[in-house]
Structures are given as C-alpha cells and as structure tokens.
Amino acid sequence: MEPDFSPLAEFLGDDFDGYLISADGSDSNQLYLSGFDAPDPYTTLYTPEGTHLLVSTLEYGRAKKESRADTVSRLSDYDYMEKYTEYGPVVGKAKVLAEFLADHDVASLAAPDDFPLATADALRDEGVSIEGETDDVLTTIRAVKDDDEIDHIHDAQKATQASMHAAEDLIRAADVADDGTLRYEGEPLTSERVKEEIEVTLLRHGCALNETIVACGADAADPHNRGSGPLSANEAIIIDIFPRNKATKYNGDMTRTFVKGEPTEEVREWFDLTEEAFNAALDAVEPGATGEDVHDAVCDVYEAAGENTLRADQSAETGFIHSTGHGVGLDVHELPRVSQNGEELKPGHVITIEPGLYDPEIGGVRIEDMVVVTEDGYENLTDYPVELVVE
Amino acid sequence: MEPDFSPLAEFLGDDFDGYLISADGSDSNQLYLSGFDAPDPYTTLYTPEGTHLLVSTLEYGRAKKESRADTVSRLSDYDYMEKYTEYGPVVGKAKVLAEFLADHDVASLAAPDDFPLATADALRDEGVSIEGETDDVLTTIRAVKDDDEIDHIHDAQKATQASMHAAEDLIRAADVADDGTLRYEGEPLTSERVKEEIEVTLLRHGCALNETIVACGADAADPHNRGSGPLSANEAIIIDIFPRNKATKYNGDMTRTFVKGEPTEEVREWFDLTEEAFNAALDAVEPGATGEDVHDAVCDVYEAAGENTLRADQSAETGFIHSTGHGVGLDVHELPRVSQNGEELKPGHVITIEPGLYDPEIGGVRIEDMVVVTEDGYENLTDYPVELVVE
Numbered sequence: 001m002e003p004d005f006s007p008l009a010e011f012l013g014d015d016f017d018g019y020l021i022s023a024d025g026s027d028s029n030q031l032y033l034s035g036f037d038a039p040d041p042y043t044t045l046y047t048p049e050g051t052h053l054l055v056s057t058l059e060y061g062r063a064k065k066e067s068r069a070d071t072v073s074r075l076s077d078y079d080y081m082e083k084y085t086e087y088g089p090v091v092g093k094a095k096v097l098a099e100f101l102a103d104h105d106v107a108s109l110a111a112p113d114d115f116p117l118a119t120a121d122a123l124r125d126e127g128v129s130i131e132g133e134t135d136d137v138l139t140t141i142r143a144v145k146d147d148d149e150i151d152h153i154h155d156a157q158k159a160t161q162a163s164m165h166a167a168e169d170l171i172r173a174a175d176v177a178d179d180g181t182l183r184y185e186g187e188p189l190t191s192e193r194v195k196e197e198i199e200v201t202l203l204r205h206g207c208a209l210n211e212t213i214v215a216c217g218a219d220a221a222d223p224h225n226r227g228s229g230p231l232s233a234n235e236a237i238i239i240d241i242f243p244r245n246k247a248t249k250y251n252g253d254m255t256r257t258f259v260k261g262e263p264t265e266e267v268r269e270w271f272d273l274t275e276e277a278f279n280a281a282l283d284a285v286e287p288g289a290t291g292e293d294v295h296d297a298v299c300d301v302y303e304a305a306g307e308n309t310l311r312a313d314q315s316a317e318t319g320f321i322h323s324t325g326h327g328v329g330l331d332v333h334e335l336p337r338v339s340q341n342g343e344e345l346k347p348g349h350v351i352t353i354e355p356g357l358y359d360p361e362i363g364g365v366r367i368e369d370m371v372v373v374t375e376d377g378y379e380n381l382t383d384y385p386v387e388l389v390v391e
Numbered sequence: 392m393e394p395d396f397s398p399l400a401e402f403l404g405d406d407f408d409g410y411l412i413s414a415d416g417s418d419s420n421q422l423y424l425s426g427f428d429a430p431d432p433y434t435t436l437y438t439p440e441g442t443h444l445l446v447s448t449l450e451y452g453r454a455k456k457e458s459r460a461d462t463v464s465r466l467s468d469y470d471y472m473e474k475y476t477e478y479g480p481v482v483g484k485a486k487v488l489a490e491f492l493a494d495h496d497v498a499s500l501a502a503p504d505d506f507p508l509a510t511a512d513a514l515r516d517e518g519v520s521i522e523g524e525t526d527d528v529l530t531t532i533r534a535v536k537d538d539d540e541i542d543h544i545h546d547a548q549k550a551t552q553a554s555m556h557a558a559e560d561l562i563r564a565a566d567v568a569d570d571g572t573l574r575y576e577g578e579p580l581t582s583e584r585v586k587e588e589i590e591v592t593l594l595r596h597g598c599a600l601n602e603t604i605v606a607c608g609a610d611a612a613d614p615h616n617r618g619s620g621p622l623s624a625n626e627a628i629i630i631d632i633f634p635r636n637k638a639t640k641y642n643g644d645m646t647r648t649f650v651k652g653e654p655t656e657e658v659r660e661w662f663d664l665t666e667e668a669f670n671a672a673l674d675a676v677e678p679g680a681t682g683e684d685v686h687d688a689v690c691d692v693y694e695a696a697g698e699n700t701l702r703a704d705q706s707a708e709t710g711f712i713h714s715t716g717h718g719v720g721l722d723v724h725e726l727p728r729v730s731q732n733g734e735e736l737k738p739g740h741v742i743t744i745e746p747g748l749y750d751p752e753i754g755g756v757r758i759e760d761m762v763v764v765t766e767d768g769y770e771n772l773t774d775y776p777v778e779l780v781v782e
Binding site: 114203 | 429430451468472510587616713731732
C-alpha cells in the first residue's frame with residue numbers, strides 16, 4: 001500500500017521546496033519514504049510533484065526496480081568520484097547533491113531532525129537552505145499504520161509469542177538445585193541459555209535477532225539490564241522480547257514476568273498491582289485520549305498504592321521509572337509516546353502498554369502487551385496469558 | 392584496554408573546547424567514546440581534561456558503573472522534563488545541553504559529521520558553536536585496533552567460519568533434482584534455508600544475526616542482492632557472512648563462492664582470475680601502502696584480463712563493480728577504505744580483501760578474507776579454503 005504523504009506536502013507548503021533524507025536503509029524514515037533498502041547511505045528527495053532517488057551505481061538497477069521513486073539517478077551522473085577526490089567525501093557529496101537538487105528545481109529543504117550536520121552545513125555553503133524539522137512530520141505519518149502494516153506487526157507479535165512460550169517452557173521444565181538456581185538437562189539454566197532459545201525460535205519464524213532481556217532478581221530491577229548468569233527459583237524473571245521481521249522490517253514487542261516456585265509476598269503484590277495498572281491503561285486506550293492519559297492511568301494506580309513514579313519524582317530510581325509505552329512499527333520505539341507529553345491517539349496507532357515496578361531489594365516486574373488503536377477503542381495484538389507463577 | 396584519544400585532543404587544539412556525541416549505543420562512535428551502551432540516545436562530552444556523560448535517570452546507575460566517563464549527570468539534574476514540556480524535545484534538550492556544557496566550561500564543539508542537524512542548530516541558538524568534523528578524527532582512531540580488539544574480531548571471524556562450514560555442508564549434502572535445483576532431505580534447498588542454517592550457527596557462537604547473502608545465478612550478479620528461492624546446480628552461489636558478536640560488538644566478514652556440480656567455463660575462469668586478484672591484493676597489504684594501492688592491485692589483474700572495473704568506467708554495471716574492501720571493527724564497514732582514495736595502511740588496521748566479478752548473463756563470484764595489518768605485512772584472520780567446486 002502506498003503511504004499518504006499529503007501531510008508532508010502540506011508541511012512543506014510555501015516554506016520548503018522539498019524534503020531530503022540522506023541515510024542507509026537501517027533508517028526507518030529513509031526506508032518508508034524511499035520504499036527502498038540498501039546497506040550504504042543513499043539520498044531520497046520528496047517533493048509534492050514526485051520522489052527522486054540518488055544512489056550509487058551498485059544500487060541503480062535494484063533501486064529502479066524496487067523503490068517507490070519516480071526517478072532514480074546515479075552519483076556518477078554528477079561526477080561524484082572527481083568531486084570526492086577534489087573536495088573529500090562530505091563536501092564532494094554536497095556538491096553532487098546541490099546539482100541533483102537544482103535538476104529538480106529545489107533550493108530550500110526540510111529534513112529529519114537527525115539529518116547529518118556536516119552534510120547540511122556543506123549544502124548551505126553551496127547555497128541550499130536546509131532545516132532539520134522538529135515537528136515530527138514524517139514520524140507522525142509513519143505512526144498511523146494501514147492494514148498491511150498492522151498485519152506485519154501482528155505477524156511479528158506471533159513470532160514473539162512463540163519465543164515467549166519457548167522461554168516459559170524451559171523455565172517450567174527446569175529443576176531447582178539445592179542452592180536455589182535453576183537447572184535444565186543437568187546444566188545451569190542461565191539467562192544466556194533462555195535467550196538462545198528465544199532467538200533460535202524467532203529465527204525459525206523469520207525474525208531477526210535483537211537484544212532480548214531475560215533478567216532475574218536484582219538484574220530485573222534495572223529495566224535496561226539484559227540479564228546474565230544463572231536464573232533462580234522464587235525470584236522474578238523479566239522476559240522482554242522485541243524482534244523485527246526480516247522480510248517486512250516491522251517489529252513486535254511483549255514482556256512477561258515469571259517466578260519458578262514461590263514468589264515473595266512483595267513480588268506477588270507488585271505483580272497484582274502491575275496487572276491492575278496494565279488493565280487501567282488498556283481501559284484508557286481510545287481515539288481522542290492521549291498517550292499521557294494512558295500513562296496517567298498507570299501512575300494513578302501506582303501512586304494510590306503508595307509506589308513511587310517518575311511522574312511524582314523525576315529522579316526516582318525505584319518504583320515505576322519508565323514510560324507506560326511507545327509506538328511500534330519499522331522502529332521498535334516510535335511515535336506516539338505513551339508517557340508524559342504523549343500525543344493524541346488515533347486509529348491505526350500501534351502502541352505498547354508496559355507498566356512495571358523496580359527495586360534492587362525486591363527485583364522487577366513488568367507486563368507488556370502491544371495493541372492497535374481502533375475507531376472505538378483498541379484491539380490487542382497480543383495473545384498470551386498474564387500469569388506470574390510457572391509450575 | 393583504554394583507547395588512546397590523544398589525536399582527538401590534538402585535533403581539538405585551540406579551535407574547540409570539546410567533542411560531543413548525541414546518539415544511542417548502536418552508534419559505534421558513541422559506544423567507543425563513552426564505553427557505554429544504551430538503547431536510547433545519550434550524550435558524551437569529551438574534553439582533554441575528562442569525559443562526561445549525560446543520561447536519563449533510567450541509565451544513571453549503570454552508566455556510573457559501566458562507562459569510561461569521569462562524571463555522569465542526569466537529564467533531570469537540568470530540569471529536562473520542564474524544558475521538554477515548554478520547548479519540545481529538540482529545543483528542550485538543547486537548553487539542557489547548553490547548561491551541561493557550561494558546567495564543563497565548554498562553549499565550542501566539534502562533533503561527528505552525522506551529528507543531528509536540528510540539535511546542532513538549536514545549540515547554536517543557545518550560543519554554543521558546533522561543527523561536524525569531516526576529518527574522520529574519531530573513526531581514524533577507531534580504525535587502529537589494539538590486541539583485545541583484534542582478538543574480538545578474530546573470535547567473530549571464527550564464528551563466521553563455523554557458519555560458512557555449515558552452509559557448505561548443506562550444499563554438499565544436497566541432491567540435484569531433474570530440473571537442476573538442489574534438494575535437501577526431500578525439500579528444495581533454498582537461499583532462505585541456507586541462511587537459516589548460517590544464522591542458527593552464528594547464534595550458537597554468540598553472534599547476532601545480520602543480513603546474510605546466499606545468492607545464486609543472476610541474483611549473485613548484484614553484489615547487494617541477498618538472494619532468495621531455490622539454489623541450482625552448476626551455477627555460482629555467493630555466500631557472504633558478516634555477523635556481530637553480541638557481547639563484544641565486534642564484527643567478522645567473509646565470502647566464498649561455491650558451485651555444486653560443474654561450473655561453466657566462464658565461472659571457472661572468473662573464479663581463477665578473482666583468486667589471482669585476491670592474492671595480488673594480499674601481496675600489496677603492508678604498512679605504508681594505501682588502501683588505494685591494494686585496490687589498484689585488484690583492478691590491474693582484472694583489467695589486464697580484459698574485465699571491466701569501476702576504476703576504468705565509473706558507471707560500469709558489470710565486471711568488478713565495488714571496492715576491494717573496507718575496515719572492520721565495531722562497524723562492519725569502517726575505515727580504512729580499501730578503494731580509490733583509500734588511506735595509508737597502519738599496523739592494527741583490520742581490513743577485508745574481497746574482489747569479485749558480476750554479470751547477470753554469467754552470475755557472480757567473490758572471494759573475501761579479513762586480515763590485520765602488522766608491522767611487516769599482514770596476518771590473515773580467516774582460515775577457510777578457497778575452493779569453487781563442492782562435491
């Protein structure tokens with residue numbers, strides 16, 4: 001399906017002739033605007049009249065076939081190697097870009113806020129005006145998914161679920177050694193072993209391996225700690241899986257918290273409270289509500305129960321110390337924000353809901369599903385039980 | 392081992408007070424300068440007197456423990472949320488950065504050439520001068536590896552070799568169907584099946600999955616085509632594997648070309664010629680030679696045999712249509728260049744040597760090893776036979 005770029009044309013208006021991206025295909029804005037993926041940087045120029053690519057000779061044939069651009073030019077059409085040799089890569093490239101832009105009658109540009117600084121300044125030296133836009137124009141377009149994109153994300157989530165099942169099954173099948181650590185088939189069951197199982201399962205489902213979190217005990221109390229070493233019984237194990245489908249490039253994302261054996265009273269209470277916050281957040285998801293409303297629903301539950309939150313204390317290091325969620329698409333973190341300052345939710349937004357509580361003395365718990373905002377609420381793209389104890 | 396940043400201090404000289412990176416840990420310059428990895432953007436300020444990190448509260452504890460910074464500050468120390476709410480994320484962040492920089496007596500900055508444009512312009516509005524450096528200062532430091540880094544790269548290459556063996560074994564074990572396609576255990580042996588085998592093998596060796604090329608016949612004639620569908624006997628199959636070790640973040644890279652059955656006369660000639668070019672390139676690798684010298688050695692062999700090259704015709708679409716190689720480290724493509732304009736080689740540079748020939752009428756062949764430049768030549772970090780026919 002062809003994205004609707006009319007909000008981009010509208011944004012350009014009388015202020016800018018075009019929108020320029022210079023990045024490789026790992027940049028999701030580039031992937032989305034060009035409809036093309038290549039491992040080395042290339043240039044996409046969007047104008048309300050058409051989209052134009054500038055690529056290396058190596059990518060020329062494929063770009064003509066695969067991209068959504070109206071025209072494709074080669075760096076060599078603008079004597080790139082000569083300019084590179086005389087002026088170096090950055091200024092040489094800017095001189096090529098200036099000629100390419102002139103060919104498309106473009107003298108003033110908007111660009112993503114992370115457009116490379118040195119190239120922008122070199123373009124300015126060539127008389128081209130360029131501004132990094134901070135209005136999230138392109139990322140706001142990307143945030144609203146069409147049916148094909150939602151299918152891609154749903155498929156990635158199914159792979160995520162399959163790998164969560166594989167991880168849970170390992171923990172279920174483990175024995176508990178005398179020292180409380182888990183053992184599987186005579187070996188210590190480590191975070192690394194569970195991650196390998198998750199990753200192999202994802203691979204068999206066409207998903208690329210990203211970082212995966214399998215964090216136990218005090219490790220789990222740091223939401224960005226990936227976890228390492230032996231897993232233990234009676235402690236909370238957070239498993240957070242966020243893979244990308246290799247073909248479609250869309251992501252999935254989910255988290256569960258498991259205890260093998262008997263949770264402490266505090267972990268049990270935290271889990272129940274987090275499930276309550278999770279359900280309160282889901283209840284708040286509907287078009288017209290903001291990401292901040294959804295985040296507030298979580299903070300309200302936690303604060304009413306006497307837990308600390310970043311909303312109450314922005315330097316908090318224990319309690320609920322991250323956002324409620326984020327958009328998911330070509331990037332695993334994208335718009336809309338589901339946090340303080342979160343945007344208004346619209347049908348087609350795909351977001352995570354992932355409240356959690358953290359304290360090195362207790363451990364960590366987090367529950368995360370991914371949902372799509374619909375005309376009258378949301379549809380949960382995740383189908384996995386919310387249960388703490390694995391027996 | 393602590394990198395030697397004295398060339399960076401020297402570059403700053405009297406012109407700049409410090410060097411600033413604002414990126415997440417997927418940016419190798421950030422990873423290298425900060426000694427810290429986080430999934431969301433954070434800021435590293437290098438000055439000749441010390442290195443200073445600015446991170447979210449979420450990363451604060453881990454940054455203090457894991458990074459190589461002398462000081463770590465939090466966004467909340469500078470009232471980021473208030474500024475974000477009043478000015479938006481980019482200008483709000485720039486106001487925080489300006490205060491953070493002032494605290495470290497920094498008013499003028501150099502930055503990587505890809506520093507985000509909107510943040511740079513917002514910093515300028517706050518009275519901070521900032522310039523994207525195009526002298527490759529940091530990437531030139533990164534290009535020279537110490538012994539630990541070479542070990543990490545060597546380990547990644549051993550995993551690469553293990554996965555190449557797994558791929559070659561699959562092709563060896565395959566049968567040839569009546570229509571010439573390969574079959575393995577009763578199923579078509581596809582590019583996708585071989586890639587899965589490669590990727591699972593890499594995973595078992597602690598390497599993260601990147602894109603992998605298994606391209607047969609006409610697919611192999613496009614060096615960036617990843618390949619798809621059934622593999623065929625008597626056609627060249629290019630397998631290019633470039634994984635990253637998940638723990639060390641260093642990469643490996645190698646390519647072999649296989650034919651199951653009987654190669655055409657042209658493919659056989661191309662393979663022998665490419666092996667000759669490959670050996671000529673290796674012979675040219677020594678300190679003091681340039682990446683361009685090594686590239687020229689390859690072009691000389693190909694052109695003497697009547698093959699087209701980009702050196703002879705920069706819009707060539709068949710023949711030898713890419714560089715001879717590239718540096719490998721935290722990025723799979725980094726300095727030095729082994730191409731036209733390639734830099735002088737120095738001991739500790741790790742580079743690939745990967746000549747190849749391409750034509751949709753014939754297919755493609757490529758041979759690639761990875762070597763480290765030593766005081767008196769090079770050491771090959773790759774240990775894998777160069778043989779075309781798989782029987």
